[in-house]
Amino acid sequence: MSSEGKALRGWPLILLVVTLATPALGLQLRSCPASLGQGEMAVVEVQAKGKVTGGFAGEPLFFFPYAPDLYRALIGVDLEAEPGPRGLQVAEGERVLRATVMVKRRPFGLQRLNLPPEMVELRGEALRRVRREKALIRRALLGTKPQPLWRRPFLLPLRGRITGAFGLQRLINGRFRSRHTGLDIAAPEGTPVVATNDGVVVLASSLYLEGNTVIMDHGLGLYSFYLHLKEFFVKRGQRIQRGKVLGLVGVSGRASGPHLHWGVVLRGKRVDPLSLLEALGEQGWKRGLSRRP
Numbered sequence: 152m153s154s155e156g157k158a159l160r161g162w163p164l165i166l167l168v169v170t171l172a173t174p175a176l177g178l179q180l181r182s183c184p185a186s187l188g189q190g191e192m193a194v195v196e197v198q199a200k201g202k203v204t205g206g207f208a209g210e211p212l213f214f215f216p217y218a219p220d221l222y223r224a225l226i227g228v229d230l231e232a233e234p235g236p237r238g239l240q241v242a243e244g245e246r247v248l249r250a251t252v253m254v255k256r257r258p259f260g261l262q263r264l265n266l267p268p269e270m271v272e273l274r275g276e277a278l279r280r281v282r283r284e285k286a287l288i289r290r291a292l293l294g295t296k297p298q299p300l301w302r303r304p305f306l307l308p309l310r311g312r313i314t315g316a317f318g319l320q321r322l323i324n325g326r327f328r329s330r331h332t333g334l335d336i337a338a339p340e341g342t343p344v345v346a347t348n349d350g351v352v353v354l355a356s357s358l359y360l361e362g363n364t365v366i367m368d369h370g371l372g373l374y375s376f377y378l379h380l381k382e383f384f385v386k387r388g389q390r391i392q393r394g395k396v397l398g399l400v401g402v403s404g405r406a407s408g409p410h411l412h413w414g415v416v417l418r419g420k421r422v423d424p425l426s427l428l429e430a431l432g433e434q435g436w437k438r439g440l441s442r443r444p
């Protein structure tokens with residue numbers, strides 16, 4: 152028999168094995184990205200009858216029921232994650248499925264900024280204050296709710312113009328500084344800023360660099376940050392609804408003009424807010440941004 156004939160005869164066996172491994176109502180990976188850029192997040196969806204567990208890049212995944220027999224989990228990679236493959240596993244009882252998600256390098260741009268030296272070269276009391284406030288933010292991100300607090304799609308917190316993309320390498324007063332970990336949306340001072348979705352306020356404070364700041368926990372380690380507000384109308388511990396006005400656009404903290412710095416963190420990973428909207432946003436959110444992504 153020719154080698155071609157042998158190869159063809161192998162096909163029914165392969166198909167049979169695949170069929171046995173994924174019967175129609177058993178565990179199935181319905182949706183999983185083949186790749187994620189640095190600082191991006193996505194939804195993983197599985198079909199299962201019972202309790203689903205799993206992991207991604209060495210950390211546990213938290214599945215939540217989405218529809219009958221369908222479960223979802225969020226995965227994200229940090230802005231500065233090393234490119235390369237990451238393993239994903241999902242399990243239901245004894246059955247385990249595996250996939251690979253490739254983390255890809257994203258071409259983040261450069262931003263030149265000139266700011267008052269006292270906001271950049273921190274010394275003395277200002278430096279101590281910034282360190283205390285960094286610790287305050289870290290503590291605010293510890294006690295997330297173990298279930299999603301939202302049901303509906305995520306909203307753009309305001310309409311405006313993108314003036315600073317997520318991930319920019321920043322050259323401030325001629326020196327390389329930290330990466331830009333949020334999205335800057337410029338709008339006139341006093342423009343209302345709304346909660347991107349339902350959640351609990353875990354921080355509402357006036358901070359040195361971030362200015363008047365609100366952080367919301369949406370459950371499952373998903374947090375949204377609203378910085379440089381003129382004022383805010385919510386307090387820590389308050390449960391608020393999607394679309395509620397939580398503050399007004401301002402220039403408080405280290406800001407060179409009125410804008411909202413909108414940040415998103417998923418279980419410690421700094422992710423692009425636009426990636427949250429791509430994954431879970433309301434229809435038509437791009438129309439709210441004048442420099443479209």
Ligand SMILES: [Zn+2]
Nearest residue numbers: 333334335412
């Ligand atoms: Zn910013």
